[in-house]
Structure formats: C-alpha cells, structure tokens
Amino acid sequence: MSTTEKQTRSWKAERVLDGMGKKLSRQITGSLVACVHCGMCTESCHYVLANPGDPTYAPAYKADKIRRLFKRHHDWTGKVFPWWVKAGSVYTDEELEELKDIVFGRCTNCRRCTFSCPMGVDLATFNRMARGLLVSVGIMPEGVAVVSKDQWETGNQMGVLKEDYLETLEWMEEELQDELDDPTVSIPVDQPDCDVVYSINPREVKYDPRTISDAAKIFHVAREKWTMASEGWDMTNFGLFSGDDALGGSVASRLYEKVNELRGKTLVISECGHGFRSTRCEGPNWAKFDVPFVMESSIFTMLRYIKEGRIKVDKSKNPKPVTYHDSCNFARSCGITEEPRELLHLVCEDVREMYPNRAENYCCTGGGGAMSMSEYTRERLKSGVVKANQLEATGAEVVVTSCHNCVDGLTDVIRHYKLGMEVTQLVNLVANALVIEGKPAHAVVPGLEVEAGSNAQA
C-alpha cells in the first residue's frame, strides 16, 4: 500500500483495515479465500427470497463487500491486480457507513447460507468480524450503541436497575403465592450452595415477567434448590451481535463470577438462543475463562424434571395446535433441535412441524440483534414474508420458540402479515401443563430414560 493511499484514508478506515489483520483466524481466512462465486447460497437467504431479482441481497454479494477488503490487503492477487478479483479498499467514513448497512442491515447472521455452501464458507462468522471492526470505530446502528452501552454500564442489555429487577422478582413471587395458594413459594435471591442458579433475559423482567413466575413454579414443584442472582443475572450478550469480543467477555465473566461466588452447581440459562450460545458456547472463549460449573439450557432442565418424575404434566391442558420455530443460534450454532421437540410433545396435544425446520429453518427476522436496529425495520419485515408463509402453512394457532429474540421477531412478523397466531415459549407451556398435587410425585415416567443435560458441561 502506498504512503499516499494511506494518507488519503480516514482514521476510521485505517483502523478498520488494521483491525482486520488481527482478526483473521484460519476459519475466517478460509471463508474469505474459498468462495468460488457459484451462487449456491443465493436462495438460502430470506432477504433474497423476499426481494426477487435484486442480487445485492445475495449472501455472496454481501460477503464480497467484506471480502474485497481482505483481497486488497491480505491476498496476493488482490494486492497486485485488484481489478481482476474485484478487490478494493475503504477510504472514507461514508464507505464504512455503507458497509454498516450491509453487515447490520442486510444479514441477521443466521448462518443459513453456510449450510448451503459447498465450500463451507461461513459468512455469519466474518460478518460478525466486520461488525466488530465497525463497532471498534464507533460505526454502528443507534440501537446497537445504546444496548451495548447499557450492557457495559448496568450489566444487562435493557438497562434494568437492580431495584426494579428485585421488585419484579418480589412481585412475581407474590403472584405465584396467590396462584398456588401457598405462602411458602419463593423466588430466592443470592442463596449460596444451590443446585441451580437461574439466569434470565432482561426482556423477561421488562416485558414478560410471566416467564419468570412460570419458571419459579416449575422449580417449586420440582422441589429444586435454586436461586437467582442479584447481579450478573443477564445471560444475554450483545457482544455476539455487535462483534465486540471485549463486551462479550465482560458480560459472560460477570455471570460466571456470580455463579462462582454463590458456589452454584449448575447455571441454568432460560430460553434464549443467543443467550445460550453466548453463555454456554462463546462466553468461555471471549472471557478466556474455564467455567468450573455445569451450564445447561432450561429446556434440558424441564425435560429432566419430567423424565425423573420430579414434575408431572398433562398435555390436555395445552390443546391448541402448536408449531415449533428453531432459533438459529440453537439449531445452527449449538445443535439443539430435538430436546425442545421432545419436551413439546410431552406438554402439547397437537404439535405440527414447520418446513424447513431444525438447522434449515428460516430466521425469525430478529436474529443478529436486528430487533434493536429500527432503521432497518422495513427491510426486516419485508424479509419476514418467508417466515410468515412457513408459519401459515402449518395451520397452527400457536408458535412456540425457545428464544426471546425470536418471540419478538415472530410477533412482529405475525402482526405485520396478519396471521393471528400466538407466540409462546416452552416454559409457559410446561408451567401450564403442570399437575400440581399436594406433594409432588417422584416416580420415573416409564419409557423415558434420563439423559440429563446431554448439552451440559459435566
């Protein structure tokens, strides 16, 4: 690169290019050099399907906006003959803004295209890298900046104050005591030496506290020795969406340190795709922390309770036809597709599969933090037609998902396309199906072998 070229580049552009060199792992480099532009990924993307005839939404096209920088600065042909391989650089902040609109606004990092790529190019991974590089110079959607700031400052991504959080827990405790007519029911906080430390999404505190009381009900009936934490309770992690590994590591550490402090045996993560992925899979790597306790999704906890006979459920209490939406982070990044279905079949009478499903399911449109980026809402909802068609074809009245982002994404799509469906989570259905007796039974359900926490850490 000539000195003149460097001098004409903005400080931010220079910083982004420098940062890229440091972020290039073998996985990312492989994905950047291996694309043959075969176009096999094109129709895997819900943005493409919702915008027929517009090639600028194609995964390979979007990937090339990042790849051109790599080629120009790190690949030999691109360095010498940039025009021959469409290599290019960035010089101005305006160009970085354009890149921002692509990496944040036109891709939800759902990873679906990776599963259609014969070369194994993982766009979601280097798209996240590009997001992180832009974030490092302050170029990001307003919502990403706000949420990241909240998570840095308050330890949770919705800026929920400690007193509001504790008040909500008390309120839910009282509601539960009334519902069960049992004044001994509690939502314990900061109890040491518990078997379960339960972590949640701040959305539950702010918009959906019923999921907290439903989980508490299940723990109570299962006679679990559990607690919630007064700090470090947010299992979500905006570092996954913003590409900011430092934020990711900080948020994950806060959670791990609190569980350690409480000497908890298992960290149970409430239903949230990105929260689970961040806490269970990415967090230890970002935080460079070897987690000494078990971490599992609440899906596995609830399933285990049923299999161990610690809770009894009656599926006739959930008679409406339901369908299950696989969260991208669960299905394509953590391999969790069967356990939610197993649980669903135990607590619902009429379960209908949507197609495609599991690792091939389409994004809810809210992935990659898209729900926080209001400037891209129009495009996001337009791309939701794919999901809407999928949902409608099931004939179900209720969509079940194990992800708070998906709850919001699906709710938006259902409202926009006037589908008239409800969205709920497994915890709500399990709590509703609970058979509450004077004393919980402990008989093992015949035919259901206990396979506790196959995704657990032990």
Next chain:
Amino acid sequence: MNELSAQLHFAEHRLQEVALAFMALVYLTRVLWFLRHKAGGERQPTTARDPKARRRGILYSWATVAMPWAMESTRRMPFFYVQFVLFHLGVTAAITLSFLIPYGPGVLESSALVLVFQVLIWAAFAVGVLRLARRIRNPYIRAISSPDDFFAVFLLTVWFFFAALSVPNDVSGGEGILLTYFWLTAFFLVYVPFSKISHYLYYPFTRYYLGKSLGYRGVYPVYRVQGS
C-alpha cells in the same frame, strides 16, 4: 506412432515439469501462509451428545461434497450438482491425460479408455459452456463475478476442448492440437494458484475447521426429518 518434434517434446516434458514445480512451490507457500493464522479453539465442553462429535463433524463436512442430499442447495438444484460432478471429473481426466501422454502413452492405445476420457472431457466442456452462459446471463451470478471468475471458466472450457481432441494422442494430422493442449496446461498450472481455481487447495481446510466447530457443537452431521 509418429516421432515427436522437439517443440512438442519440450511442451510435454520440460514445460510441464517446470510448471508443476512452480505450482507446487506456490502452493506450499500458500499453505504456509494460511497456517500462519491462528487456529482458534473452544474452551467450552461440547454440546454434542457424541464424545467423538468433533471427528464426526470433520468427516461429515468433508463428505458433504459427495452427499447431494445433505445440503438444501444441492437438493434444490440437482442438475447443477450433476454439472459439478461432470465438470470435476473432466478436470481430473484432463489432468490425468497430461501425465499419460508423456509418461504412459501405451495406456491410450485402449480405444475403450480413449472413449471414456473423451466422454468425460467433452461432458466437462459442455458444462463449461453452460457455466459460462450462466455466469453471463444470471443476474445474481453476474453481480458477484469478477474478471477472474469469467476467465477461469473460459480457460477451463477451452482447455477441455483441446484436451478432448488430444485424447487419441495422434500427431499424424499435425501437432497443433497437442501443442496447444500442453501449452494451455502449463499456463493453467502457473495461473491456478493466483486465481479462484485454487479453491480446491483451501477446500480441505475450510471444511475441516467448519466441521470441527459444528461437530463439536452437535450441529454436524445435520439431522433432518422426512419432508424438511
């Protein structure tokens, strides 16, 4: 068999040897460059049920190329997958031919084998023409194509043409076809490391790391149910 001219002998032997040595050297450099990057790792315990999931994931990832049912894209475009198979069989045949003619010409005395080579290479030629047309006509593919993409398909298609004509290894009608084929092969060997055709060098690595990660996380092998 007629005597070879000095020109053709040079094109078949020394030229190929130099080109191959150059390609090998550049490839080695390239692999070392790739391996200089950090490999990354995962501290967290596996989310897979199978303790050997990482290895299974890698094997599955590598085998994907031979499992058209494994990817939605190849299920959706079976004809494209058939083209892919034919094209790459043609490449294999045309490369093999460049060794057989100088080092094992006796093998090509079998008319059946000549026919097999010709069928494979002509089929690959036809696919090359289709691929070139697709790259020009399909707006999605055109939008992502670089000059290198067009040239790579064009080069291979022309190379197939001369390879197919060279299969009988007969110079009785002149050496022009064979000379062109061997000069094209040499150019191909020298050009490949700098072009997208080098994707096969990266393929094992890219799919290895993807398979390792997705296997460890219990995603690979992908589990599908009927109808999905």
